[in-house]
Amino acid sequence: MAQNVDNIQDHATLFQQPEYQELFQNKREFEGLPPNEEVQKAADWTKTWEYREKNFAREALTVNPAKACQPLGAILAAVGFEGTLPFVHGSQGCVAYFRSHFTRHFKEPFSAVSSSMTEDAAVFGGLKNMIDGLANAYTLYNPKMIAVCTTCMAEVIGDDLGAFIGNSKNEGSIPQDFPVPFAHTPSFVGSHITGYDNMMKGILTNLTEGKKKETTNGKINFIPGFETYIGNLRELKRLTSLLGVDATVLADNEDYLDSPNDGEFKMYQGGTPLEAAADAINAEQTIALQAYSTTKTREYIENQWKQGTSVIRPWGIKGTDDFLVALSQATGNPIPPELEKERGRAVDAITDTQAWVHGKKAALYGDPDLVLGLLQFLLEIGVEPVHVLVSNSNPKFEQEAKALLESSPFGQEATVWGGKDLWHMRSLLFTEPVDFLIGNSYGKYLWRDTGTPLIRIGYPIFDRHHLHRYATIGYSGAINLLNWIANGILDELDRNTIVPSKTDISYDLIR
Amino acid sequence: MATVEDNKQLIQEVLETYPEKAQKKRKQHLNVYEEGKSDCGVKSNKKSLPGVMTTRGCAYAGSKGVVWGPVKDMVHISHGPVGCGYYSWSGRRNYYIGTTGIDTFGTMQFTSDFQERDIVFGGDKKLTKLIHEIEELFPLNNGISIQSECPIGLIGDDIEAVARKTSKEIGKTVVPVRCEGFRGVSQSLGHHIANDSIRDWVFDKADNEESDWESTPYDVAIIGDYNIGGDAWSSRILLEEMGLRVVAQWSGDGTLEEMKNTPKVKLNLVHCYRSMNYISRHMEEKYGVPWHEYNFFGPTKIAESLRAIAEFFDDTIKEGAERVIAKYKADAEAVIAKYRPRLEGKKVMMMVGGLRPRHVVPAFYDLGMEVIGTGYEFGHGDDYKRTTNYVEDATLIYDDVTGYEFEKFVEALKPDLVASGIKEKYVFQKMALPFRQMHSWDYSGPYHGYDGFAIFARDMDLALNSPTWDLIKAPWKK
Numbered sequence: 001m002a003q004n005v006d007n008i009q010d011h012a013t014l015f016q017q018p019e020y021q022e023l024f025q026n027k028r029e030f031e032g033l034p035p036n037e038e039v040q041k042a043a044d045w046t047k048t049w050e051y052r053e054k055n056f057a058r059e060a061l062t063v064n065p066a067k068a069c070q071p072l073g074a075i076l077a078a079v080g081f082e083g084t085l086p087f088v089h090g091s092q093g094c095v096a097y098f099r100s101h102f103t104r105h106f107k108e109p110f111s112a113v114s115s116s117m118t119e120d121a122a123v124f125g126g127l128k129n130m131i132d133g134l135a136n137a138y139t140l141y142n143p144k145m146i147a148v149c150t151t152c153m154a155e156v157i158g159d160d161l162g163a164f165i166g167n168s169k170n171e172g173s174i175p176q177d178f179p180v181p182f183a184h185t186p187s188f189v190g191s192h193i194t195g196y197d198n199m200m201k202g203i204l205t206n207l208t209e210g211k212k213k214e215t216t217n218g219k220i221n222f223i224p225g226f227e228t229y230i231g232n233l234r235e236l237k238r239l240t241s242l243l244g245v246d247a248t249v250l251a252d253n254e255d256y257l258d259s260p261n262d263g264e265f266k267m268y269q270g271g272t273p274l275e276a277a278a279d280a281i282n283a284e285q286t287i288a289l290q291a292y293s294t295t296k297t298r299e300y301i302e303n304q305w306k307q308g309t310s311v312i313r314p315w316g317i318k319g320t321d322d323f324l325v326a327l328s329q330a331t332g333n334p335i336p337p338e339l340e341k342e343r344g345r346a347v348d349a350i351t352d353t354q355a356w357v358h359g360k361k362a363a364l365y366g367d368p369d370l371v372l373g374l375l376q377f378l379l380e381i382g383v384e385p386v387h388v389l390v391s392n393s394n395p396k397f398e399q400e401a402k403a404l405l406e407s408s409p410f411g412q413e414a415t416v417w418g419g420k421d422l423w424h425m426r427s428l429l430f431t432e433p434v435d436f437l438i439g440n441s442y443g444k445y446l447w448r449d450t451g452t453p454l455i456r457i458g459y460p461i462f463d464r465h466h467l468h469r470y471a472t473i474g475y476s477g478a479i480n481l482l483n484w485i486a487n488g489i490l491d492e493l494d495r496n497t498i499v500p501s502k503t504d505i506s507y508d509l510i511r
Numbered sequence: 512m513a514t515v516e517d518n519k520q521l522i523q524e525v526l527e528t529y530p531e532k533a534q535k536k537r538k539q540h541l542n543v544y545e546e547g548k549s550d551c552g553v554k555s556n557k558k559s560l561p562g563v564m565t566t567r568g569c570a571y572a573g574s575k576g577v578v579w580g581p582v583k584d585m586v587h588i589s590h591g592p593v594g595c596g597y598y599s600w601s602g603r604r605n606y607y608i609g610t611t612g613i614d615t616f617g618t619m620q621f622t623s624d625f626q627e628r629d630i631v632f633g634g635d636k637k638l639t640k641l642i643h644e645i646e647e648l649f650p651l652n653n654g655i656s657i658q659s660e661c662p663i664g665l666i667g668d669d670i671e672a673v674a675r676k677t678s679k680e681i682g683k684t685v686v687p688v689r690c691e692g693f694r695g696v697s698q699s700l701g702h703h704i705a706n707d708s709i710r711d712w713v714f715d716k717a718d719n720e721e722s723d724w725e726s727t728p729y730d731v732a733i734i735g736d737y738n739i740g741g742d743a744w745s746s747r748i749l750l751e752e753m754g755l756r757v758v759a760q761w762s763g764d765g766t767l768e769e770m771k772n773t774p775k776v777k778l779n780l781v782h783c784y785r786s787m788n789y790i791s792r793h794m795e796e797k798y799g800v801p802w803h804e805y806n807f808f809g810p811t812k813i814a815e816s817l818r819a820i821a822e823f824f825d826d827t828i829k830e831g832a833e834r835v836i837a838k839y840k841a842d843a844e845a846v847i848a849k850y851r852p853r854l855e856g857k858k859v860m861m862m863v864g865g866l867r868p869r870h871v872v873p874a875f876y877d878l879g880m881e882v883i884g885t886g887y888e889f890g891h892g893d894d895y896k897r898t899t900n901y902v903e904d905a906t907l908i909y910d911d912v913t914g915y916e917f918e919k920f921v922e923a924l925k926p927d928l929v930a931s932g933i934k935e936k937y938v939f940q941k942m943a944l945p946f947r948q949m950h951s952w953d954y955s956g957p958y959h960g961y962d963g964f965a966i967f968a969r970d971m972d973l974a975l976n977s978p979t980w981d982l983i984k985a986p987w988k989k
Contacts, residue, residue, distance in 0.1 A: 002838070003965035005845040010955050010966045011606065011741045023748055024608050029724065030758045032768025033584055033614050034651050042651050043613045055648060060641035062593070062624040063648075069594030091661055091692040092559060093569020097598035099934045104602075109937040111914065115561040122665060122693050133562030136533050140563060140915045152592050153661040153693055156630060187592035188625040188662065263983045265918065265941040423619075423648075426612075442600070445611065445618060 080251025083144030090151025225290025573701020591660025738763020740956020
């Protein structure tokens, strides 16, 4: 078959045609790949407990990790501030990767620059690159603030950002009073959530210095954390506004990551005004929606701003209840009837659906806070988490996750796998199968290999459109989560009951 | 169409915003092609300016992401911190046939996930251990490559020693690749380094090995096709139909065995000159294998290339080439008949990597479109020389164009379509401009060969003639 102009076939069907199938067969002669029987034998072996044990015994190798490196988180924090250009000090390839990664997930432009360090900088340090780079970025892209972070290259050679930025200002690259907050974000420490934390702390330190007043401004600060659901930023602002909270979101990257198409490209969209961010030091308190991407920031706020902080994850019904109660107590404002109605609707949705999810076994992976939020929700709808895997884990998270699981009869069978990767997950799914898997797009390889249906929740989601536009927090977020999970289960049921006169007895219209 | 003078003036205007030092440097990279000149008049392969939005990647991206990564039956270790491997994981759609995780590993991410202690104490021991773990858990791998990330070179790890040692221990090819991201000015040096590592660690060791098959006079290799969306397959099918035997594909859907056998072919067929000219030259010098650059974008160049390739062989192949051209003639004409009226006269601006800023131009011409600006992310002088054969008088040429320049050029020249990469896509779509990704074919493809040209034409049409562009302005704003 050559192409038919009225029905042009692309890769999805083109290569299924006989001439290409023959081509693939013929190519095997030259490939030197093992024979099919040997491949099948090895494949079957990877499904066994024996393989699982070998797999879990590895100490040096990481395969398909569910984590990225620090600067990715740092620049996500930075673009939530008004007119802010992220500047990554180091080799330029990193920034190309970060920009591509975010762009593929959000399907939005993502502007960030690098100091483009090469061999000479490796030998002599990157000061010159910083001086020239800040001058170029400032002149060309006209930002209100440049937020600088490092890569592993700059960290290994020991570049000192604070001194370099000072030198750049002295050289006249940028005005003395121009804000250039910075964070050291080595890629060999922590993960992208650590980078978010470091940059947030760096920016807040820079902006609030000397801004402490005698009295508070009556506001509450909210830190979303490494948040990739645009709907969550909207939901956060909606909830706080319904409760009459005077809120400052640190940082609000909603417009930046979901800008309208009106025929004009604007590099800087929305963001927390720098003045509002500077005044965050005078707020009543700070509430973080994630713990592990805000650890140092909260410590800093408590010690330096002398401000109370707390972490509340408004996931599921109880999580959202806690959040609203806390806000109501803080403001003295009652929870409005509108939200009570919303709560009722979400609970109604859950009770309508509970039979389809009750006792279903789940595996999940992702960032620590995402996983905790999901666990809260899964437990309250009667799902039984079995494999809980977090690559960028720490002992505190594991303790918190275990305590949460122990608090529910549905959490008793779960094991928390801290520091493990998706190749470990593959063994878990083969040896102890579950009904569904929750994770990001990389989970599709596990879906293929193990046949476990994948519910896409997390970051990145590259292969489905618009999921990131929804909310996962609040009562409306609970309905979205329920929708994805329950309908994922029902889709799978349909797939398993679709063969005429064989499995289609239960191919029901009404579920 | 803008004249040479108009475009020179435009360049001048755009440069004015830069600080003086930066302006001087960028001026050398922007020019206008003037008919009859032997190159495009721009400097290239120089350091990007710090602090500007360059689209360039790094040497690691060139080696792991382009040259080595698609070799499907080897495990490629992203050696160093977790990020580089993570971001380059499954990003390029290098299609392959195989059982992933068992005998092929193309869409997996293997990393040593460096921690602070590895930076302090060095990672060689960890690497050795990790290679043994790979061998135990993935026994059907046919070899391993070590792709160095920035810290490896900076802390002075001896990955070559590890490679030699572990190669003996596991009895397989282990290739150390010094592609740290800070080397060179872009991914381009990574291609070169990767080519050199094939020369030193694959060819030199394979010279005495026997292969299972017997040579024929018609053996060729496809070099520099990464099989994005299956490009190499829609190319291979034509070569085989004309009577050639393709014994190796580099590197999309390729294997280590195919690489090892390549020096035995009669002719190397090079598609991406930029990334693989080095190894092709080496095979010419050491093994006496000639190489030929071809272009399989659009029917004009495909036919021209098939005939030029056939010139290296006897009449059987020459007849084969004519037969293939004749076989697909009607299809290609049908595609042009359907799409040319919808695309005629539309103006395109491009900015891509390796070969595409020039090779795709004739495919646009086949559809009646004009290319008014083009440039390379990481081209060299020889790329800009070759480009003169493709572009017309007054075409704007921009090397390593910055985000700022690209936007200004597009605003001024108002193309109907921009064809570039993912980082540029949404910038221009927000300007209500149709856009196609020319690195990844916007998740479509293949674009190579006759089958690919039909998809290319369809995709340009769906981008340009989408009704969605008319929705952008609210009626009360029109």
